[in-house]
Amino acid sequence: VLGYMEGVQDADKLVEALEIARAAEKPVVLMKVGRSEVGTAAAASHTASLTGSDAVFDALLRQYNVFRPNSIDEMFDVGYAFAGGLLPESARTGIVTVSGGVGVIMADAAEDAGLELPALPEATQERMKALVPFAGTRNPLDVTAQFINDATLMETMYGALLEEGDYASAVCFMAGVGLNPLMMKELEPRLDAVRQRFPDHLHMLAILTTPERRARLQAMGYLCYEDPSRAIHALGVLARYAEALRRGPSAPPPDLPPGAPRLGAGSDINEVEGKRILAAAGVPAVSERLVGSAGEAAEAAEAAGFPVVMKIVSPDILHKSEIGGVILNVATRKAAGKAYDDLLARAEAHAPEARIDGVLVAPMVSGGVETILGVVRDPVFGPVVMFGLGGIFVEVLKDVTFRIAPFGADEAHRMIREVRGYPMLEGVRGAPPADLDALAEALARLSAFAAANGDVLETIDVNPFIVLPKGEGAVAVDALIAVRKNAGG
Secondary structure, eight states: OEEEESOBSOHHHHHHHHHHHHHTTOOOEEEEOOOSHHHHHHHHHHHOSBOOOHHHHHHHHHHTTOBOOSSHHHHHHHHHHHHTOOOOSSSBEEEEESOHHHHHHHHHHHHHTTOBOOOOOHHHHHHHHHHOTTOBOSSSEEOOGGGGTOTHHHHHHHHHHHHHHOOSEEEEEEETGGGOHHHHHHHHHHHHHHHHHOTTSEEEEEEOOOHHHHHHHHHHTEEEESSHHHHHHHHHHHHHHHHHHHHOSOOOOOOOOTTOOOOOTTOOOOHHHHHHHHHHTTOOBOOOEEESSHHHHHHHHHHHOSSEEEEEEOTTOSOGGGGTOEEEEEOSHHHHHHHHHHHHHHHHHHOTTOOOOEEEEEEOOOSSEEEEEEEEEETTTEEEEEEEEOSTTHHHHOOEEEEESOOOHHHHHHHHHTSTTHHHHHOOTTOOOBOHHHHHHHHHHHHHHHHHTTTTEEEEEEEEEEEOBTTSOEEESOEEEEEOSSTTO
């Protein structure tokens, strides 16, 4: 299915159509224009429909294994590849080329496309060297221009690549050979013989040729492209689609725990109440205590165990760190009492009209990776869950990804792996790997809570959400929940 879209007038119908296509294993290539602000405005004025966030639309397509092209050429390149009706059984790809330089270009394109180019077995390489001593035999397999003198070399070397290389697909670059009728008269039966020997492999040719000859090659079962990089790119899309099919249906979203709270429109929710609500919905939060005096602060800090963190709590102060409303590493009773007085003084100085609910005392959480979990309300698709690496620089780095709520833990795992900073969660410079299962479960439960409260929810911001070492879980350290003034408004 190839489609073009400027906006969405009925999000539910779109999602239903994508669900039907996914269940039927029908590939969808959908061009959605309006990536830029100017493009979005033009699309909205043209169709009188909501365009929504482009990042959210991307997230929807990833959830349903839909490919989004950036150009008309790319849309038809990929659509043509899908129309061949054969998907690669893996990302393992063999490249045959008549030019070493183009082979390098194709290898670079393959890495960008997420394809694997394992080397041919040593014994195979030695046999290829015996046939053409100056050939490049690793993968790409460079048959060189020697095949012009001996057309059997193409069949022999191409066949050996598939016979012994354990590749699911092969891409063969033949330059302008397809325009030479005498050479093609020799090569066509050789290519047909290879295709007949390996009917379950996906075969692509990057070749300049005539329309008539192209039709004959396609009838043999070859997908024909003029540009080898475009062929590689299309193959990468097919490989990712096939991998998603092999994974099978996504796990359903989790059920909300019994007694999970229901949000009400128009209410103010402070940090303490926000974390209590999230914890009841299955998103773990750090233990803490709200205090109303310096003496209570000292007692709470001692009970929590030093060192502690202390924070001002106010529904009117959303970004506490910007006014000095967070004090870390409070290590004694005396320091806790002083920190209480300092926090109130800072709030009075920077936000004198703010309502103050008290000061929060919580144990310091260390030894984990700071992430951010969030929910935003998209005007088209409703609650959308965000994930990224957390801390104070999240708005600068913008290393985040999205999913439409709700979703299961397997989709959350894929979401986690999309951020550029994912290696930090795997453990770097001696740090232990983070508890990815706990993180994925929290994302899935947050998505279920967001979907259940979509009529009133505006945003959720859990930053940081600290992911502890594997097996130790994860906890919300700070949280903000904002609701709409009127349900559904």
